[in-house]
Amino acid sequence: MIRIVLLGPPGSGKGTQASALQKRRGIPHIASGDILRATVRDDTQLGRQARPYMDRGDLVPDTLILDMMADRLSQPDAGDGYILDGFPRTVAQAEALEQRLAQIDRELDAVIYLRVPEAEILRRLSGRRTCPACNAIYHVDTMPPQRHGLCDSCGAELVQRQDEKPDVIRKRLEVYTEQTQPLLLFYRERSLLHEIDGTIGVDNVVDTIEHIVAKERAPVQEQTA
Numbered sequence: 711m712i713r714i715v716l717l718g719p720p721g722s723g724k725g726t727q728a729s730a731l732q733k734r735r736g737i738p739h740i741a742s743g744d745i746l747r748a749t750v751r752d753d754t755q756l757g758r759q760a761r762p763y764m765d766r767g768d769l770v771p772d773t774l775i776l777d778m779m780a781d782r783l784s785q786p787d788a789g790d791g792y793i794l795d796g797f798p799r800t801v802a803q804a805e806a807l808e809q810r811l812a813q814i815d816r817e818l819d820a821v822i823y824l825r826v827p828e829a830e831i832l833r834r835l836s837g838r839r840t841c842p843a844c845n846a847i848y849h850v851d852t853m854p855p856q857r858h859g860l861c862d863s864c865g866a867e868l869v870q871r872q873d874e875k876p877d878v879i880r881k882r883l884e885v886y887t888e889q890t891q892p893l894l895l896f897y898r899e900r901s902l903l904h905e906i907d908g909t910i911g912v913d914n915v916v917d918t919i920e921h922i923v924a925k926e927r928a929p930v931q932e933q934t935a
């Protein structure tokens with residue numbers, strides 16, 4: 711099983727390609743944003759703490775995220791691999807993930823950075839619709855659902871996310887540049903980073919990711935053969 715991280719600014723397509731990869735390969739797609747939105751919806755203590763940060767486009771504090779992700783990554787389905795979407799997002803989070811993997815003598819196979827120009831990001835986010843029940847992602851122009859406003863997978867009514875107001879999108883992009891972009895250097899220094907064009911269509915992006923992972927794993931498979 712593979713362990714990969716998808717990195718990229720808001721709207722670069724992390725959730726969409728992770729979900730497509732999950733469907734193709736059966737690897738769990740673990741999205742910190744989806745987990746947080748569920749806690750907000752369920753009005754849990756974590757949700758009440760996280761909501762103000764999310765609503766204004768800031769990152770939720772590392773202490774909350776690290777406990778939440780430690781819990782998620784220790785669930786049985788994550789034992790053999792995962793696609794991480796939205797985590798890690800700060801250097802402290804990346805260091806914590808690295809330590810966790812070292813403790814179980816595992817490492818990441820690859821970190822994929824989805825490169826998408828800002829104009830395309832704004833177009834994508836303004837037309838995105840999501841399913842609050844199963845987290846499926848659509849776009850009103852380029853990936854519309856079959857029935858207007860309804861999720862193809864579960865039939866729930868699609869919504870626009872709370873953090874899709876123009877000023878909050880701007881803030882999220884700033885926060886990405888300040889706090890998440892440094893991870894490109896962090897993973898480049900560890901020879902894990904692969905930068906790919908995130909504008910080439912979902913199937914092509916997923917093919918490229920699979921190709922990268924296969925190449926990264928080839929030496930390991932040769933050694934164990």
Ligand code: AP5
Binds near residue numbers: 727848873908
């Ligand atoms: P999160 O939910 O992680 O949001 P994000 O990183 O800002 O990313 P998005 O979900 O907005 O975009 P995406 O890259 O997944 O793109 P998508 O696939 O939807 O985080 C939300 C908030 O939670 C944060 O602001 C923060 O407060 C908090 N949070 C979460 N994780 C945290 C952490 N680790 N630490 C601290 N705080 C945290 O695609 C976008 C659109 O583009 C869709 O309409 C889609 O149809 C379209 N599209 C996608 N791919 C393609 C393609 N290849 N071609 C054409 N269109 C495409």
